[in-house]
Amino acid sequence: MTHVLDEAIALTPVGSDSRVFRAQTHPAYANMVGPFGGITAATVIHGLQQHPDVLGEPLSLTINFVAPIAYGEWDLHLDPVRTNRTNQHWVFSIRQEGVTVATGSAVFAVIRDTWADVEAAPPEAVPAAEVEPTDFLDFIAWAKNYDKRFLVGGIVDGETADDSTSTLWVRDQPERPIDFPSLASMADCFFPRIFLRHGVYMPAGTISMTTYFHATAEELAAHGTDHVLATARGSRFGHGHFDQFAELWSGETLLATTHQLVYYKDPKVPA
Amino acid sequence: MTHVLDEAIALTPVGSDSRVFRAQTHPAYANMVGPFGGITAATVIHGLQQHPDVLGEPLSLTINFVAPIAYGEWDLHLDPVRTNRTNQHWVFSIRQEGVTVATGSAVFAVIRDTWADVEAAPPEAVPAAEVEPTDFLDFIAWAKNYDKRFLVGGIVDGETADDSTSTLWVRDQPERPIDFPSLASMADCFFPRIFLRHGVYMPAGTISMTTYFHATAEELAAHGTDHVLATARGSRFGHGHFDQFAELWSGETLLATTHQLVYYKDPKVPA
Numbered sequence: 001m002t003h004v005l006d007e008a009i010a011l012t013p014v015g016s017d018s019r020v021f022r023a024q025t026h027p028a029y030a031n032m033v034g035p036f037g038g039i040t041a042a043t044v045i046h047g048l049q050q051h052p053d054v055l056g057e058p059l060s061l062t063i064n065f066v067a068p069i070a071y072g073e074w075d076l077h078l079d080p081v082r083t084n085r086t087n088q089h090w091v092f093s094i095r096q097e098g099v100t101v102a103t104g105s106a107v108f109a110v111i112r113d114t115w116a117d118v119e120a121a122p123p124e125a126v127p128a129a130e131v132e133p134t135d136f137l138d139f140i141a142w143a144k145n146y147d148k149r150f151l152v153g154g155i156v157d158g159e160t161a162d163d164s165t166s167t168l169w170v171r172d173q174p175e176r177p178i179d180f181p182s183l184a185s186m187a188d189c190f191f192p193r194i195f196l197r198h199g200v201y202m203p204a205g206t207i208s209m210t211t212y213f214h215a216t217a218e219e220l221a222a223h224g225t226d227h228v229l230a231t232a233r234g235s236r237f238g239h240g241h242f243d244q245f246a247e248l249w250s251g252e253t254l255l256a257t258t259h260q261l262v263y264y265k266d267p268k269v270p271a
Numbered sequence: 272m273t274h275v276l277d278e279a280i281a282l283t284p285v286g287s288d289s290r291v292f293r294a295q296t297h298p299a300y301a302n303m304v305g306p307f308g309g310i311t312a313a314t315v316i317h318g319l320q321q322h323p324d325v326l327g328e329p330l331s332l333t334i335n336f337v338a339p340i341a342y343g344e345w346d347l348h349l350d351p352v353r354t355n356r357t358n359q360h361w362v363f364s365i366r367q368e369g370v371t372v373a374t375g376s377a378v379f380a381v382i383r384d385t386w387a388d389v390e391a392a393p394p395e396a397v398p399a400a401e402v403e404p405t406d407f408l409d410f411i412a413w414a415k416n417y418d419k420r421f422l423v424g425g426i427v428d429g430e431t432a433d434d435s436t437s438t439l440w441v442r443d444q445p446e447r448p449i450d451f452p453s454l455a456s457m458a459d460c461f462f463p464r465i466f467l468r469h470g471v472y473m474p475a476g477t478i479s480m481t482t483y484f485h486a487t488a489e490e491l492a493a494h495g496t497d498h499v500l501a502t503a504r505g506s507r508f509g510h511g512h513f514d515q516f517a518e519l520w521s522g523e524t525l526l527a528t529t530h531q532l533v534y535y536k537d538p539k540v541p542a
Contacts, residue, residue: 059512060479060532062333064376066353066360081371082337086511087478087534089337091362091374093352100352103362103376105335107478107532109512114537116509117468119435164390197388207358207378208331210481212514212532214507235518236485236525238387240357241330241380243483243528245516247506254507257514259530261331261378261483263358266385 003176004028004145005185008039009046014075021047021076025069029142034069036142037206038188040094040102042181047076048090048106049180055088056110057217058180062210063104070096086110111216122249125151128169128227136191137201146189147173149227156195164193164234164244169227178220178228178255180213186228186248187211187258193234193244194264202267207241209260215253223250240264274447275299275416276456279310280317285346292318292347296340300413305340307413308477309459311365311373313452318347319361319377320451326359327381328488329451333481334375341367357381382487393520396422399440399498407462408472417460418444420498427466435464435505440498449491449499449526451484457499457519458482458529464505464515465535473538478512480531486524494521511535 008026029039041063048054074096081089087109094102131149153166170189172182192204215223232246241263248256279297300310312334319325345367352360358380365373402420424437441460443453463475486494503517512534519527 062376062479062481064360064378067355081374084338089335089374091364093362103352103360105333105374105376105479107335109510112511112537114509114511114535115469118507118509119433119468119504120506162390197390198386208333208376208481210333210479210530212530214509214514216510233390235391235528236387236389238385238389238485239380239487240383240385243485245528245530257506257516257530259481259483259516259528264385266383 003174005172005176005182009043009181011043011047011050011076018052019078021050022073023076024073025071027141028145031142032140036188037065037209038185039142040069041188041209041211042185044076044092044104045184046181047078048108051078051080053080054108055083056108058106058213059087059109060107060210060212061104061184062208063102064208065102065206067099067101069094069101074101086112118252118254120247120254122229122252123167123231125167125169125229131169145173147171153196156199156201159199161196161199164196165231166190166196167231170230171225171227175225177224180220183213183215183220183248183256184211186230187246187256189230190232190244190246192262192264193232193242194237197237198267202265204262204264207261207263209258211256211258213256215255219250219253226250228255240266274445276443276447276453280314280452282314282318282321282347289323290349292321293344294347295344296342298412299416302413303411307459308336308480309456310413311340312459312480312482313456315347315363315375316455317452318349319379322349322351324351325379326354327379329377329484330358330380331378331481331483332375332455333479334373335479336373336477338370338372340365340372345372357383389523389525391518391525393500393523394438394502396438396440396500402440416444418442424467427470427472430470432467432470435467436502437461437467438502441501442496442498446496448495451491454484454486454491454519454527455482457501458517458527460501461503461515461517463533463535464503464513465508468508469538473536475533475535478532478534480529482527482529484527486526490521490524490526497521499526511537
């Protein structure tokens with residue numbers, strides 16, 4: 001049986017042109033308006049991996065959400081800009097009926113063995129088995145595809161907070177061995193930090209998102225279907241946008257760091 | 272007299288096509304191989320600001336260094352993908368003799384007054400006046416255009432370190448009121464974190480860099496020519512690359528957060 005994530009990230013080449021792949025939004029990954037950004041990022045990674053000229057493994061992905069993505073078909077246009085000895089640069093766009101709705105760039109790289117160190121440290125956390133899973137509001141479809149166990153900064157509860165940190169155990173639901181597409185999606189598993197600061201749901205959406213994939217395919221295979229420890233925080237909120245910096249951990253192994261810039265409507269609350 | 276940074280970021284439209292601007296590398300901002308990435312980012316921001324259709328102020332910039340940029344002329348190709356009510360999405364490429372040497376995307380936005388908070392805190396630092404300026408090696412030309420006063424993680428001294436953090440006071444030299452191009456450049460003022468870990472200079476270069484501009488033009492004007500407090504750290508080193516996360520502060524105001532992915536050659540030292 002095909003996992004719902006694999007259904008959602010499926011692409012087919014358009015004609016004989018290896019530069020264009022057709023995808024389709026999946027109702028299971030719907031967000032409040034349009035598809036969940038994480039699944040779109042995952043589909044881009046999956047498309048790049050399918051390209052006949054791809055070199056190595058994903059190293060970085062930037063995706064800009066330019067206009068609302070409508071439910072239905074979309075086309076991924078891939079441009080392999082340059083292949084160097086150890087890395088490869090791509091630019092891409094997502095189009096619907098001729099209109100560009102997302103743009104971005106990606107770097108793939110050959111895995112080289114070098115001096116290495118994980119300098120950052122994972123947040124402290126009791127084991128996933130000791131934390132109760134929680135759900136987001138019923139109308140946030142995509143969140144149902146994740147088992148989410150919050151250690152701090154859990155679901156919106158009507159209370160304002162000074163700290164926008166969320167730390168949670170997260171994995172695909174049903175369980176699925178982690179890979180680059182699912183990691184790309186998980187990097188967007190945090191609800192907008194502004195919800196936490198104000199204790200309420202409010203209009204907000206990612207403008208631009210960048211993920212650096214530190215993990216190798218081998219490390220992801222070793223991780224398997226375990227929960228990932230994910231933590232996110234915003235640095236500055238103002239003028240209708242904020243940033244979010246997040247880390248995704250497998251034990252002591254930092255799988256990915258990811259950053260996004262998020263739009264929000266003024267909550268009209270006292271400063 | 273024109274400031275050296277303004278000389279370095281100068282662009283002229285190519286013909287009557289507002290989508291192409293010609294720039295030229297400046298010897299004062301040379302790096303070990305090719306121009307300093309920060310000045311290239313600054314020139315892109317400057318080019319976008321000059322475009323007749325530009326909306327608002329810079330909000331985010333991603334630049335991918337695809338191939339070495341040769342000293343001499345380069346062309347900036349700008350594509351205004353979409354203008355929404357409050358933001359505007361751009362993609363761009365940098366070409367030399369028909370070859371793409373850099374790609375990227377940018378978001379500009381109209382400044383809206385909303386609820387706001389700076390959640391992060393600046394690093395502790397004694398005043399800039401109490402710290403001695405230091406210089407990088409003589410052959411790193413660009414660094415001479417910055418007054419750099421390190422609080423931690425200063426210049427490479429032959430000692431290895433477990434912590435890749437650098438915190439410094441930095442400003443243009445000679446003094447110049449800060450603006451978006453100079454902030455974009457300053458966001459790249461940190462030498463590669465791998466130097467600090469190994470205590471030696473070694474081949475390394477930025478692959479991809481993203482800056483989120485939290486500051487408004489008004490805040491930058493208020494900052495003027497003062498030193499900016501800048502801090503950077505890497506999270507994970509391995510397989511020939513590492514990430515860097517940095518913040519640029521004006522007092523309690525977070526001007527920018529910036530992330531980059533950096534390539535390095537294996538230092539061939541025991542792990």
